Amino acid sequence: MTTDQPDIFKDRLRAARELKGMSQSELAATAKLPASSIAHFESGARKPSFDNLRRLGIALMVTTDYLLGRVDIPDMAGAGDPLFRHMANISGADRPLAEEMLRLLAERNQNRRKDEP
Template sequence: MDINKFSERLSHCMQEHHLNGNDLAALSGVTAATISRYLNGLRTPTVDNVVLLADALDVSVDYLLGRHNVPDDKMLVSLYSIASSDDKRVLWTLLERYGGNHGTTKRQ
């Protein structure tokens, strides 16, 4: 894990939501002191805390960890769920074309 990337993403998300460490602590259950250590790159987060923080900030764990650059994959899932059947076929065609067919995309 790139702790600097995590710290940057955590800070950015907090700014986007207008939260300070105490606010995020109240929302997530992670102590303000621990959040401060994460922001300063002094501590590597536990898996449980990453999940708590991602949920509180309404972003994916992958985004918070710097594994991808889409902050709100929940929004994408929500939009997909209301797409027409034809639009879903178009989306899957694009995903298969650009994501490759590595067994990671399955039509549902």
Template sequence: MAFELESNNFKIRLKEVRKTRKLTQQELAEKTGIPVTSIAHFESGSRKPSLENFYKLIVELNVSADYILGRSKKMSASGVDPIMNTLQKLPEVERRMIERFITSLESGHTKPEG
């Protein structure tokens, strides 16, 4: 069941944020697990997302719910994270390389047992 939202603001901002993050509808669908046809419907305003899908979208797009609903002019509560903003501007190949690097850093920082 879809929750109530102002679909005009939502559809405009969803597409705007997706493009700012340099994602295609297909890439966003793959990252969220939401069918690409549903994302197309959300952006056209012909369908509204379920609360679960809305949450997946704002988490993956790293955007505040208030912004995507048109209630705020700030993309996140504390403004856009400069690191995330820079990463989003990189080509997909470079973002994946950085993601692998971060993963390798995380695996190298295991806590000693004690």
């Protein structure tokens, strides 16, 4: 189920990034981190802060538990909601467009609620 391997984070980070078809630069841009940070994390030279770990999980659509080796299923974050399952198949280059569409839909729904009596 889980692994006690000390360097599992760097292996899981690389595996999740490659599973999404993202380069280190694309992951860095999506997670709003410097590209050098991704390289350091994947080489094991540095460990991410909690905030950076959270950003990586969100950018890769995986749980932080997966990245830390506590669970073995990378897409647990998308298991419940079909929207997340589809997002997992979107390339790194298309993610900003998808995020913008979701933001616009959320704003539209929020405005509709304001207009309701």
